[in-house]
Amino acid sequence: MSAxxxxxxxxxxxxxxxxxxxxxxxAGIGKQPGAGFFPFWIGVAMLLLAAPLILKTSPEKxxxxxxxxxxxxxxxxxxxxxxLWGSGWFALRTVVFLALLLRLLGESWRxxxxxxxxxxxxxxxxxxxxxxxSLE
Amino acid sequence: xxxxxxxxxRAVFELQTLGFxxxxxxxxxxxxxxxxxxxxxxxxxxxxxxxxxxAEQGLAMLLGIYAGAIPAGGIPAILINVPGTxxxxxxxxxxxxxxxxxxxxxxxxxxxxxxxxGQLVSIVFLAVAAFPIATFALSxxxxxxxxxxxxxxxxxxxxxxxxxxxxxxxxxxxxxLATVGLDPMTxxxxxxxxxxxxxxxxxxxxxxxxxxxxxxxxxxISEGAGRTQTAQADAKLGRTTPTGEEARRIAxxxxxxAAIGTLVGAIPAAGGDVGxxxxxxxxxxxARDKEIYGKGSLEGLSSAVAAANxxxxxxxxxxxxxxxxxxxxxxxxxxxxxxxxxxxxxLLFQNNRPFVFTLVLLMVLAAVLVFLLGLLGARPxxxxxxxxxxxLWAGIVLFGTVGAYALNNAxxxxxxxxxxxxxxxxxxxxxVPLGPLVLGLILGPMMEANLRRALILSRGDxxxxxxxxxVLFFLLATVVSLASPxxxxxxx
Numbered sequence: 129m130s131a132x133x134x135x136x137x138x139x140x141x142x143x144x145x146x147x148x149x150x151x152x153x154x155a156g157i158g159k160q161p162g163a164g165f166f167p168f169w170i171g172v173a174m175l176l177l178a179a180p181l182i183l184k185t186s187p188e189k190x191x192x193x194x195x196x197x198x199x200x201x202x203x204x205x206x207x208x209x210x211x212l213w214g215s216g217w218f219a220l221r222t223v224v225f226l227a228l229l230l231r232l233l234g235e236s237w238r239x240x241x242x243x244x245x246x247x248x249x250x251x252x253x254x255x256x257x258x259x260x261x262s263l264e
Numbered sequence: 265x266x267x268x269x270x271x272x273x274r275a276v277f278e279l280q281t282l283g284f285x286x287x288x289x290x291x292x293x294x295x296x297x298x299x300x301x302x303x304x305x306x307x308x309x310x311x312x313x314x315x316x317x318x319a320e321q322g323l324a325m326l327l328g329i330y331a332g333a334i335p336a337g338g339i340p341a342i343l344i345n346v347p348g349t350x351x352x353x354x355x356x357x358x359x360x361x362x363x364x365x366x367x368x369x370x371x372x373x374x375x376x377x378x379x380x381x382g383q384l385v386s387i388v389f390l391a392v393a394a395f396p397i398a399t400f401a402l403s404x405x406x407x408x409x410x411x412x413x414x415x416x417x418x419x420x421x422x423x424x425x426x427x428x429x430x431x432x433x434x435x436x437x438x439x440x441l442a443t444v445g446l447d448p449m450t451x452x453x454x455x456x457x458x459x460x461x462x463x464x465x466x467x468x469x470x471x472x473x474x475x476x477x478x479x480x481x482x483x484x485i486s487e488g489a490g491r492t493q494t495a496q497a498d499a500k501l502g503r504t505t506p507t508g509e510e511a512r513r514i515a516x517x518x519x520x521x522a523a524i525g526t527l528v529g530a531i532p533a534a535g536g537d538v539g540x541x542x543x544x545x546x547x548x549x550x551a552r553d554k555e556i557y558g559k560g561s562l563e564g565l566s567s568a569v570a571a572a573n574x575x576x577x578x579x580x581x582x583x584x585x586x587x588x589x590x591x592x593x594x595x596x597x598x599x600x601x602x603x604x605x606x607x608x609x610x611l612l613f614q615n616n617r618p619f620v621f622t623l624v625l626l627m628v629l630a631a632v633l634v635f636l637l638g639l640l641g642a643r644p645x646x647x648x649x650x651x652x653x654x655x656l657w658a659g660i661v662l663f664g665t666v667g668a669y670a671l672n673n674a675x676x677x678x679x680x681x682x683x684x685x686x687x688x689x690x691x692x693x694x695x696v697p698l699g700p701l702v703l704g705l706i707l708g709p710m711m712e713a714n715l716r717r718a719l720i721l722s723r724g725d726x727x728x729x730x731x732x733x734x735v736l737f738f739l740l741a742t743v744v745s746l747a748s749p750x751x752x753x754x755x756x
Contacts, residue, residue: 131694134694135433139437146440153452153454154452160716160720161719196486199485203686210678210679210682213678229661233653235654243655243658251662251663251666255666259313261666261673
């Protein structure tokens with residue numbers, strides 16, 4: 129299946145869900161449009177716009193394959209960092225997170241630890257001490 | 265001198281405001297000089313830092329970033345043929361050729377001079393045109409505003425390049441996301457999935473940080489971008505100032521570029537990238553010696569740089585007078601102003617004139633600071649190209665995360681930022697442009713509320729608004745704008 133067709137199908141599915149959700153909202157009183165009016169017609173427009181992409185038959189140029197491993201690892205690492213948000217030890221957690229991130233991106237442990245400590249210190253100074261935002 | 269102007273002068277010449285402006289210009293220059301980091305990203309990531317200061321000081325910093333990033337994007341474009349921002353794509357065409365001929369200094373000097381010229385021309389346009397436009401817009405009713413918003417969204421078709429349908433779909437996605445939260449007319453909760461934090465709608469700034477910061481980092485990581493930039497520019501720069509004869513030769517091209525850049529910048533969704541390419545092409549068409557364009561033409565470089573910078577004032581004019589973003593950066597600026605309780609649009613010119621004067625004065629000062637930085641700091645700025653990419657990516661991720669959290673001290677904003685980042689990454693992969701999404705997100709509430717108000721006023725009759733000439737004009741302009749890419753393709 130071509131990439132454009134997949135894009136069209138994803139948008140069409142989103143449009144269908146939007147229309148269904150809008151139908152469940154109040155339709156309005158008399159001739160006054162209600163909460164579901166605007167999102168419903170946005171859904172209709174999206175469905176109409178997605179149709180040509182789904183029906184498109186012209187061949188596409190081959191695209192460079194995506195390297196999923198690095199972004200997936202970065203996303204996974206970030207997910208863990210986010211799940212631990214609010215558990216205290218912000219500075220330590222952040223230094224470890226950034227050092228691991230930089231290691232994943234090919235930096236040496238030494239450079240990674242140095243950069244992550246510097247960046248964390250800058251953020252703590254700017255936000256926690258400068259702007260009085262509690263990061264813990 | 266009017267009292268409003270005096271108030272503005274006092275606000276601008278406060279030491280703190282000037283300090284924020286200077287910091288903004290330097291940060292913007294760093295963001296602009298580093299390929300991969302853009303003005304949009306800089307403004308998005310650093311916006312949270314401005315919520316703890318006054319609106320004037322916050323705006324000074326953000327305007328500084330905006331004004332500093334666009335000219336600095338020309339530095340890597342000239343030295344290593346890699347545009348620092350999308351607006352400097354056309355700068356590289358002649359700038360790099362000049363650099364290879366040993367005239368890097370002259371190219372960098374022209375980059376500074378033409379940035380100043382472009383920004384000043386567009387500021388003059390803003391100062392002259394904004395009040396009449398805003399006064400005219402005060403006569404708009406709900407139907408006119410709906411027509412205007414619809415026209416703004418339709419322009420996405422023109423600026424989505426080869427991906428017109430995808431651009432329109434992205435715009436609709438933005439409009440759909442804008443419906444999350446309480447219904448603006450009945451306060452009925454919509455699509456918030458029981459999450460109380462979403463009742464106020466999706467937080468705009470975290471979404472912007474995700475779309476333009478995180479998604480760019482993920483894209484570069486997935487494409488296996490190198491550890492550092494490709495080359496360094498350590499060669500001698502040579503003279504930086506054009507001769508009198510050269511200045512006379514390039515003046516018409518620079519003015520053409522500045523005029524085109526200002527007008528293109530004023531069109532919603534079209535920014536310096538579109539403006540500079542159009543200006544370069546138009547100047548080439550008008551030139552006698554067309555063949556030297558792209559091979560080191562001083563006129564070509566001047567036109568492109570002036571246009572890229574003039575788009576700033578054009579975009580700000582549309583943003584301030586109509587409340588519609590001229591480009592992605594001004595979309596984020598609208599979000600920042602709203603958080604400070606300032607609503608861009610025609611009423612701003614009636615209710616808060618000192619703020620409008622403040623903004624214009626800040627833009628003038630930013631243009632001068634950027635010029636000085638461009639002349640004196642091009643070499644040090646070129647050195648930031650040596651910073652390894654992973655360090656920059658880590659910095660963007662960390663500042664983006666903490667910035668999103670700091671807005672409301674809410675973890676849900678951090679999640680929103682990451683979800684937007686992943687969605688932005690996937691959309692980029694699918695060649696779906698992100699600009700229209702932002703435009704839809706910004707214009708959605710205005711479009712919906714005014715459409716429904718217009719229908720209530722006309723008792724549900726769709727034909728009544730069509731009897732109003734301005735509405736009819738916007739609807740016809742919308743049809744032309746939607747149809748033009750298809751006609752262009754056919755004629756090509």
